[in-house]
Amino acid sequence: MSASIIAIDAMGGDYGPCCIVPASLSCLAEYSSLHLVLVGQTPLIEEIIARYPGVDRQRLHVEHASEVIAMDERPAQALRGKPDSSMRVALELVRNGRAQACVSAGNTGALMALSRYVLKTLPGIDRPAMMAAVPTMAGHCHLLDLGANVDCSAEHLYQFAVMGAVAAETLGTVQPRVALLNVGTEDIKGNQQVKLASNLLQQAAGLNYIGFVEGDGLYRGDADVVVCDGFVGNILLKSSEGLASMISSRIEALFSQSIGSRMIGALALPVLRRLRTELAPAQYNGASFLGLQGIVVKSHGSAAGEGFQSAIRRALIEVRENLPQRLHGRLEHLLL
Amino acid sequence: MSASIIAIDAMGGDYGPCCIVPASLSCLAEYSSLHLVLVGQTPLIEEIIARYPGVDRQRLHVEHASEVIAMDERPAQALRGKPDSSMRVALELVRNGRAQACVSAGNTGALMALSRYVLKTLPGIDRPAMMAAVPTMAGHCHLLDLGANVDCSAEHLYQFAVMGAVAAETLGTVQPRVALLNVGTEDIKGNQQVKLASNLLQQAAGLNYIGFVEGDGLYRGDADVVVCDGFVGNILLKSSEGLASMISSRIEALFSQSIGSRMIGALALPVLRRLRTELAPAQYNGASFLGLQGIVVKSHGSAAGEGFQSAIRRALIEVRENLPQRLHGRLEHLLL
Structure with a gap:
């Protein structure tokens, strides 16, 4: 099976990186064709990774992002005021083709606003x-x-x-x-x-x-x-x-x-x-954002490790099935 | 305590008079100041009453209505096509002052349409x-x-x-x-x-x-x-x-x-x-219809005897508290 690369917003959610990083490492161990890019504050993320021996660093990359979007931050503020947020950088990895999906447990409104802005919607949506x-x-x-x-x-x-x-x-x-x-x-x-x-x-x-x-x-x-x-x-x-x-x-x-x-x-x-x-x-x-030119899965903000892993699995299925491409193909015939 | 007179749509609901009449008789026995008017097909209602000995007929009246509104009937049809339905006759008893409240387990849309038509809304509503x-x-x-x-x-x-x-x-x-x-x-x-x-x-x-x-x-x-x-x-x-x-x-x-x-x-x-x-x-x-010049309580269509009795009790409280009058008083001050 060909490799799937998923960008993880490691800073979002009620529990933040101390929950998201271990959940991501579990998924990495579970799926040998999975590659992950953990996006957020590098020192913090590396410190957590270091606690887990035997991590396959060939398939794990850490991408630095200096800012974090708070759970109660207004979407407009997240969009305009934080160009280097972990959420935005993760979405940009998808747009630039460096990842095939983004998973975040962060602020829903901000994730929707940033997804639309960074990835754009499919034609007709x-x-x-x-x-x-x-x-x-x-x-x-x-x-x-x-x-x-x-x-x-x-x-x-x-x-x-x-x-x-x-x-x-x-x-x-x-x-x-x-x-x-x-x-x-x-x-x-x-x-x-x-x-x-x-x-x-x-x-x-x-x-x-x-x-x-x-x-x-x-x-x-x-x-x-x-x-x-x-x-x-x-x-x-x-x-x-x-x-x-x-x-x-x-x-x-x-x-x-x-x-x-x-x-x-x-x-x-x-x-x-x-x-x-x-x-x-x-x-x-987790919940899928549908209608974007890219795959975005939202994990519940209060999801503990197991919940976040399920969101990653959902993203993995959507990558393998190439959901945006399938949507695009069907929408051409069905949209008014 | 002064007498309260409640008009019962005896024909409505999924179970009809065979459930509504006995439930009404139980309430009659429970509250000595309660008077009931059972509205619907007299022979059928009287036949059910006859099965229960010891009913205080001083406080129980049967009012004939020849038509029944079906549970799936369109409100407009119920309004225009059935001038002698049990639901409408029960509401008219309230309008004419012969009863202080109406309780029905019938078609919700029809009950709302008929209530508005027969009783009218309070000023400002x-x-x-x-x-x-x-x-x-x-x-x-x-x-x-x-x-x-x-x-x-x-x-x-x-x-x-x-x-x-x-x-x-x-x-x-x-x-x-x-x-x-x-x-x-x-x-x-x-x-x-x-x-x-x-x-x-x-x-x-x-x-x-x-x-x-x-x-x-x-x-x-x-x-x-x-x-x-x-x-x-x-x-x-x-x-x-x-x-x-x-x-x-x-x-x-x-x-x-x-x-x-x-x-x-x-x-x-x-x-x-x-x-x-x-x-x-x-x-x-049961549920109260608020904003009418009269008291109407809707019992769930599938409510069995106990549920219908609760709806009658709710109507009784609203009668004793004179809810429409209280609403009218407060609305005068609060409405725009």
């Missing part, structure tokens, strides 16, 4: 979208957009649907069922954008568009790709994270009320922990 | 909103709008916030913390409507407006009243129902995999059932 996997009764579905675009026209939703379908195929779903998220499944339901987008999708050839899906239908597994604007997607994802976390806490509280239930609780704990991991897939698996 | 309680880590919060209005301006969100605050006070929360649902908590986040609504709310005197809350903040209990447009609210509520239901199924499946975990599962079942009930409060407690 107005705005990139962010897509992640959500668990369902039937397995999982791909949900997009997750917060990059708070105001969307029908055309944007249409573009997201096309990109989501191609990306889902790339990630292994055959003929993915594509649906628009709505407040009902009948044609008359929904706001103007959703109704118009549905009309556009009904006319798209080669797309397995199945119509509207509701919030409960999403978790029932009624569709493989669920499309909505970034405002709705972000609120759905975050409220789901909040609810899952509340349920976990309630279960623990319920199981600690009496000696009898405490015993059951102790026995049930491993089962519940497994569930908790399954319920936070965005946190666990 | 463009659109009624639908509000229900959602469980949080801290207890519960009131979420509105839940699907009545899919496209909302900043002024509509402002009106919902004012109505939500007054209704939450009526239902027992002191100085409720009011928040707008958004994709971030910083001022720059969100779409135009949400940003403008936030500006309006910051200037509202006598309202405990605390700013933006995110999807996870809602379930953390960061606010008592959470305001959003009906598209977002409906998707949040239905996806939460779907997720809670998926988690319950997963837990059951996890607990049935081995003999050891099956034993734990059997022991844990009562605990998990209690949780399931807590997680479906809209299904369980």
Whole structure:
């Protein structure tokens, strides 16, 4: 298998390099064809690497970047004020062909703004979208957009649907069922954008568009790709994270009320922990930015080592499948 | 305590009169000052009543209505094509002063359209909103709008916030913390409507407006009243129902995999059932239509007997607290 080179923003995320560097080294050991470029403050990164013996330095390069984008920094400020940020330098490696993908756990808004500025969008795409996997009764579905675009026209939703379908195929779903998220499944339901987008999708050839899906239908597994604007997607994802976390806490509280239930609780704990991991897939698996002339995967800011490794694996699949090229090929036929 | 008269749409909901009539009779027995008017097909309703001995017919009246609105009927059709539907006749009893509230488990869109047409909105209110309680880590919060209005301006969100605050006070929360649902908590986040609504709310005197809350903040209990447009609210509520239901199924499946975990599962079942009930409060407690010149409570279409009784109790509180009058008083001071 030919080598894949991935640029890592080693400074981003809630935990920073002390979490990202070890996670990157684990992936390097796991995939012999993987090359990594760790971008950030060289002395700090080298100090962490030095703690791990046996690292294959032939496949590991450190690229210096003097600045770091804070998690609460405004995207405009990150774009204009920090030309030498680790995030930007990592994206520039992709643009210059020195890397084939960028993975970052940093500030989402800044990563989106910088990705658009540095890599540009594919022809015909107005705005990139962010897509992640959500668990369902039937397995999982791909949900997009997750917060990059708070105001969307029908055309944007249409573009997201096309990109989501191609990306889902790339990630292994055959003929993915594509649906628009709505407040009902009948044609008359929904706001103007959703109704118009549905009309556009009904006319798209080669797309397995199945119509509207509701919030409960999403978790029932009624569709493989669920499309909505970034405002709705972000609120759905975050409220789901909040609810899952509340349920976990309630279960623990319920199981600690009496000696009898405490015993059951102790026995049930491993089962519940497994569930908790399954319920936070965005946190666990990373999200793809779709519609760019390059591959960018966002790892959750609070993702620990395992989560960041999953984001690198996701980037690796997209590199091997050449996702931007596939998107470009399909978009030429499907875009209006 | 003075008598409260509630009109019941006896024909609505997934289960119809065979569920709604017994639930109504239970409430009648529970509250000695409650009077009920069951609206629908008299022979059918009387036949069900006859099965229950000891009903106080002094406080129970049956009002005939020849038509029934189907759960999938279009609101416009329900409005124009069925002048003698049980839902409409129940609302007319409220308008004519023969009842003080209407409770229905029927078609939500039709109930909203008929409520607006028959009862009219309060002065200054463009659109009624639908509000229900959602469980949080801290207890519960009131979420509105839940699907009545899919496209909302900043002024509509402002009106919902004012109505939500007054209704939450009526239902027992002191100085409720009011928040707008958004994709971030910083001022720059969100779409135009949400940003403008936030500006309006910051200037509202006598309202405990605390700013933006995110999807996870809602379930953390960061606010008592959470305001959003009906598209977002409906998707949040239905996806939460779907997720809670998926988690319950997963837990059951996890607990049935081995003999050891099956034993734990059997022991844990009562605990998990209690949780399931807590997680479906809209299904369980009903939703209030706010902003009308009259009280309307919507019971979940699939609510069984207990759920419908909770909706009647909610209507009873609103009657005793004279919610429309209180709303009218506060709106005069707060509306723009």
